[in-house]
Amino acid sequence: MAKSLKQRLAILSDAAKYDASCASSGTQRRDSSASGGLGSTEGMGICHAYAPDGRCISLLKILLTNFCIYDCVYCVNRSSSNVERARFTADEVVWLTLEFYRRNYIEGLFLSSGIIRSSDYTMEQLVRVARDLRTLHNFRGYIHLKTIPEAAPQLIEEAGLYADRLSINIELPTDQGIEQFAPQKHPARIRRSMSDLSLKIEAAKEPTLKTKRRQRFAPGGQSTQMIVGVDGATDATILGSSVDLYSRFRLRRVYYSAFSPIPDASSALPLSRPPLMREHRLYQADWLYRFYGFDVAEITSVRADGNLELDIDPKLAWALANRDRFPVDVNRAEKEMLLRVPGLGTISVPSILSARRHKRLRLDDLERLRVSVCKVRPFIMAEGWSPLRLTDRTDLRELFASKPQQLSLFG
Amino acid sequence: MIRLGLRGRGDLAEWRDAARALLRAGVGPGDVEWQVRYDGADLFGLADDPLPPPDPAVPAPTVPAAFLTLADAVICHRDPARFALLYRLLWRVQGERALLSIPSDPDVARAETLEKAIRRDAHKMKAFVRFKEMGLPRDGRRRFAAWFEPDNFIVGRTSGFFQRRFTDMDWIIATPKGSAAWDGRELTLSDQPSAKPDLIDATDDLWRTYFTHIFNPARLKVQAMQSQMPKKYWKNLPEADLIPDLIAGAEDRMREMIDREATQPKPFHHRIRERE
Known part of the structure; x- marks a missing residue:
């Protein structure tokens, strides 16, 4: 019996939820006031709901179909899985996107698909949805399209014209991992596609010589996802792989997805599952690399085994391993060093820099800057405050370590 | 002591006119008592004091642009102390020109806390308003309505976002703190409490x-x-x-x-x- 739209929506959102990205920020600013159409992107992403897994729901994240000719071991939609299959027509996805958007449930669409027939056929279907939204329906909301690495260049070109963001998942941090767990995918080809996207994205940022106008190609950049805990890669390997992707292909984001139980899992998957906290620590480390001036090696060398601490965050772990760098004087220290203080961040540091031009800061000044004084106190000096020398304290780790309650989730 | 009542429903001009007059008359922050005046009746049976005439000895006040941006947000907060806080800042900034770049100053910190609350409230409104369709299209335009309950008087400052985004449909956002409506030509704002629409959308x-x-x-x-x-x-x-x-x-x-x-x-x- 034919499945209703609602039944297929259920199947194809179940199939899409293992893609972590739901970002709708960082694209060009635009709205519908001149066109009289529908939709806007005004810089900041908006999460229209949160599921009880704590994840932001910003986009209608669905698969066009979960039929797939690939057999990636970790994937819920692999060809050998017995999950229920379904597919949408391009028109149905267009309709759902617009109706959801009008009710302000979403910022736009994140469309992906299992590979059916061929890479070009699949990519063509994805592009058609984006093209219809933009050209037939005057839709100016956010569109993220999954890119099929093997698809023809003109299809990628068109995808970039309509989409805000394109993404290709690297899936696993090492080439051996990809070969072992995603036998139909080819790491070299994935990287070549990322490189092609990166060149097109950079080129589109420059006005062309002839028309002086910028071409449009994925103004929200490209992102990727790595699954954590399927192969044996350490956090150092994972983060090293991210740095490589960030620097070579100028990715906007690398998403980490702690592999979690899926319906009808393959027996080839490892039995032990990574704690969700590991994924969280990887995101924190990724942040330290991108916004806090840390080298990945500084963060991952704290432990001999190349993994991050689970019970304390990587910045604190680095501070405790480098106690001789503290205390930091909030009234004199350079911005770079302030950013390395556990408890200070990219919002409080500029406030400190601004305020200290006018007065010498005390702990109660920091409190008014919404800094958690009890967290930073052991690491800083301020007017009227100097801490015990860190090297003399043995209880610091216990002071900050959180109860690792997340570990029990997978029992 | 001068006692002033403002409606205080997110309108900066109302406060600014009163504050400018007080400043030009040289009335210090300690000599003004600001109150929220409720619509219909004066709750405490108190009449507003008349605004004092300008003092020719007081120079024409100026404010940094950053102050107006801050005040525009803070005035939307429901905190009854917002009028006095802003006037204190306005008074101080006449002499302390760098005041707003000292985020650790208690008055500045408080104002920034209120501003942050307004930004969050507006952001949540953009996120959590849910439109429901009202019957059939009229004159070719589809019609939607939403009910939302913001913490503060933010409907006015957030309405432009909805206008720029939902341009091709008619909509109304009703809240206990005012409403906004768009018909394709005009954005209509009200600061009066609205009734909750009763709609079902399949x-x-x-x-x-x-x-x-x-x-x-x-x-x-x-x-x-x-x-x-x-x-x-x-x-x-x-x-x-x-x-x-x-x-x-x-x-x-x-x-x-x-x-x-x-x-x-x-x-x-x-x-x-x-x-x-």
Whole structure:
């Protein structure tokens, strides 16, 4: 019996939820006031709901179909899985996107698909949805399209014209991992596609010589996802792989997805599952690399085994391993060093820099800057405050370590 | 002591006119008592004092642009002390020109706290307003209505976002703190409390289906959800009443996935693999 739209929506959102990205920020600013159409992107992403897994729901994240000719071991939609299959027509996805958007449930669409027939056929279907939204329906909301690495260049070109963001998942941090767990995918080809996207994205940022106008190609950049805990890669390997992707292909984001139980899992998957906290620590480390001036090696060398601490965050772990760098004087220290203080961040540091031009800061000044004084106190000096020398304290780790309650989730 | 009552429903001009007159008359922050004047009746039976005439000895006041941006947000806050706080800042900034760049100053810190609350409230409004369709299109335009309950008087400052986004449809956003409506030509604002529209939209059912199935029961993080989507918003979100059952059933669903034996692939899998 034919499945209703609602039944297929259920199947194809179940199939899409293992893609972590739901970002709708960082694209060009635009709205519908001149066109009289529908939709806007005004810089900041908006999460229209949160599921009880704590994840932001910003986009209608669905698969066009979960039929797939690939057999990636970790994937819920692999060809050998017995999950229920379904597919949408391009028109149905267009309709759902617009109706959801009008009710302000979403910022736009994140469309992906299992590979059916061929890479070009699949990519063509994805592009058609984006093209219809933009050209037939005057839709100016956010569109993220999954890119099929093997698809023809003109299809990628068109995808970039309509989409805000394109993404290709690297899936696993090492080439051996990809070969072992995603036998139909080819790491070299994935990287070549990322490189092609990166060149097109950079080129589109420059006005062309002839028309002086910028071409449009994925103004929200490209992102990727790595699954954590399927192969044996350490956090150092994972983060090293991210740095490589960030620097070579100028990715906007690398998403980490702690592999979690899926319906009808393959027996080839490892039995032990990574704690969700590991994924969280990887995101924190990724942040330290991108916004806090840390080298990945500084963060991952704290432990001999190349993994991050689970019970304390990587910045604190680095501070405790480098106690001789503290205390930091909030009234004199350079911005770079302030950013390395556990408890200070990219919002409080500029406030400190601004305020200290006018007065010498005390702990109660920091409190008014919404800094958690009890967290930073052991690491800083301020007017009227100097801490015990860190090297003399043995209880610091216990002071900050959180109860690792997340570990029990997978029992 | 000069006693002044303002309606205080997010209108900066109302406060600015009074503040400018006080400043030009040289009235210090300690000599003004600001009150919220409620519509209809004066709650305390007090009449406003007349604004004093300008003092020719007081130079014409000037303010940095950053002050107006800050005041424009702070005035929307429901805190009854906002008028006095802004006047104190206005008074001080006449002499202390760098005041606003000292975020550790107690007055500046307080104003920034209020501003932050307004930004968050407006952001949540953009996120959690839910439009429901009102019957059939009229003159070729579809019509929608939403009910939202903001903490502060933010409908006016947030309405432009909805106008720029939902341009091709008619809509009204009704709240206890005012309303905004768009008909394709004009944005109509009111600061009067609105009545809650009673509407049912069948598409909510599809959205609820999506919400249920995009949730991964193997990654329950209730605290993370609730800090971003506090319960006070739930009553106006069509998906929120699904949450308790999704949480309650998550553990069992995850167990089932873990305990389940691997199955045998269907024939189509073998056919595809044979082609390789």
